[in-house]
Amino acid sequence: MVNCEIHGWNPVPDDQLPVELPEDVEWRPTGESPLKLHPTWKNTTCPVCNGPATRETDTMDTFMCSSWYHLRYLSPKYDKGPFDPAEYDYWMPVDTYTGGIEHATMHLLYTRFFHKALRDAGIVKGNEPMMQLRNQGMVLGEDGDKMSKSKGNVIAPDVLVNKYGADSVRAYIMFFARWEMGAPWDSQGIEGAVRWVKRVWTLFTDSAADGETDKLPRTR
Numbered sequence: 741m742v743n744c745e746i747h748g749w750n751p752v753p754d755d756q757l758p759v760e761l762p763e764d765v766e767w768r769p770t771g772e773s774p775l776k777l778h779p780t781w782k783n784t785t786c787p788v789c790n791g792p793a794t795r796e797t798d799t800m801d802t803f804m805c806s807s808w809y810h811l812r813y814l815s816p817k818y819d820k821g822p823f824d825p826a827e828y829d830y831w832m833p834v835d836t837y838t839g840g841i842e843h844a845t846m847h848l849l850y851t852r853f854f855h856k857a858l859r860d861a862g863i864v865k866g867n868e869p870m871m872q873l874r875n876q877g878m879v880l881g882e883d884g885d886k887m888s889k890s891k892g893n894v895i896a897p898d899v900l901v902n903k904y905g906a907d908s909v910r911a912y913i914m915f916f917a918r919w920e921m922g923a924p925w926d927s928q929g930i931e932g933a934v935r936w937v938k939r940v941w942t943l944f945t946d947s948a949a950d951g952e953t954d955k956l957p958r959t960r
């Protein structure tokens with residue numbers, strides 16, 4: 741799309757498509773399209789008056805990709821179409837979609853819309869992309885607030901993994917709260933998970949018969 745001060749938005753004429761993107765963009769963490777920072781790409785002429793005009797730089801919204809990535813994941817190397825129909829028949833629809841409640845009003849609506857549009861176009865079968873949606877709970881800071889850098893209540897997994905080991909941290913995260921409810925983080929609670937992992941380890945290593953398994957390292 742091209743914007744002219746006099747004629748507003750107009751589509752690029754068909755005989756000038758495709759509009760090719762520049763190779764020399766700079767990827768900076770601005771939150772904006774890198775095309776906006778490119779010195780020349782956005783400058784063009786108005787299809788109506790041929791006067792100076794600018795191109796739309798938000799060329800492909802992130803929701804465009806998140807609406808159908810699950811289809812491409814079925815066959816990422818497939819080059820005869822957006823996805824391999826045989827893989828589609830085997831895997832789709834998605835059994836369970838796990839995601840935050842914050843996606844309910846945008847991404848998830850778009851995904852369903854895409855699916856139904858693709859269905860109407862004869863590209864996919866079935867009415868729904870997913871059979872079930874589950875919203876996971878949130879792990880809050882120890883103060884009961886949402887974790888945020890500005891509040892200084894973020895619990896960094898790397899620190900815990902270094903101290904307790906990845907298995908203990910994973911076990912604790914899996915079991916410390918109801919999956920769909922979430923809860924405030926509890927630094928003391930992880931000791932229980934550590935003890936449990938140690939018990940499992942000891943059970944296995946102490947009861948291992950003589951032989952190869954006996955060469956496994958001891959926990960203590």
Ligand SMILES: [Zn+2]
Pocket residue numbers: 744745746747748786787788789790791
């Ligand atoms: Zn114009």
